[in-house]
Amino acid sequence: MRGEAGLLADLAERAIPFAAHEHDAVFTVEQSSRIDADIPGAHTKNLFLKDAGGAFWLVTVPAEARANLKALPQAIGCKRVSFGKPEDMQRLLGIAPGSVTPLAAINAAPGSITVVLDSTLAAAERINVHPLRNTGTLGLSGQAVLDLLRHWGHAPLVAAIPVVEAE
Numbered sequence: 184m185r186g187e188a189g190l191l192a193d194l195a196e197r198a199i200p201f202a203a204h205e206h207d208a209v210f211t212v213e214q215s216s217r218i219d220a221d222i223p224g225a226h227t228k229n230l231f232l233k234d235a236g237g238a239f240w241l242v243t244v245p246a247e248a249r250a251n252l253k254a255l256p257q258a259i260g261c262k263r264v265s266f267g268k269p270e271d272m273q274r275l276l277g278i279a280p281g282s283v284t285p286l287a288a289i290n291a292a293p294g295s296i297t298v299v300l301d302s303t304l305a306a307a308e309r310i311n312v313h314p315l316r317n318t319g320t321l322g323l324s325g326q327a328v329l330d331l332l333r334h335w336g337h338a339p340l341v342a343a344i345p346v347v348e349a350e
Contacts, residue, residue: 184277184290187315193289193331194323202309202322209317210281212246219246224309224322229283231272235262239275239296243285243304243312244344254345259299277315284313285328285339286321293336305329305341 194201204222209215212228219226226246233239238261244250256264269280276283277290285298304310305325312328314321332339 186277186290190286190289190314193334197330197334199323199327199331201327203314204311204320204322206318206320208281215246218320219311222311222320222322224311225304225307226311227304229285229312231267231276231280231283232264233267233271234264239267239271240264240299241276241283241285241288241296242299242301242344243310244301244346245303248301248344249347251345251347258342258345259297259340282313282315282317284315285332286312287315288332288337289315289335291335291337296337297340298332298337299340299342299344300325300328301344302341 206218209218215226227243228246230242230250232242252264256262272278272280275291275295276287278287285300288298307325309322310325310328311320311322313319329339
């Protein structure tokens, strides 16, 4: 697994601009929101999922979105989904819950997981994601995230992720 050192090396090698922020550990979107106010750009949350066929998915959505898990499979082209187990996350991505990020795909074998980026994030000038740990945030463009995923041998999907409307 290449880890954060490999991630930083790839950012430098590919001349991808980014902003790095260090902060206390955050485990939830609510905890992140206290830190997010001081960091410009779109903030994210990540869903590590497994579909009914056994395939793994990492779906990145805007932090404030509540993904509609019943409608999600149709939007991304899979069967019914449920949350993946922490041990599968560790095995596939080399990270623990709370540190989930699309950048963890650096540790995943191509084809072992499908990374999905919400279309609004893919088009954003700056999205904020973890650098494989929940004590930091990297701000970079949605396009840069997609470029990195492809560089690592993944075929990321960009999709309009269905959300549950506020009541």
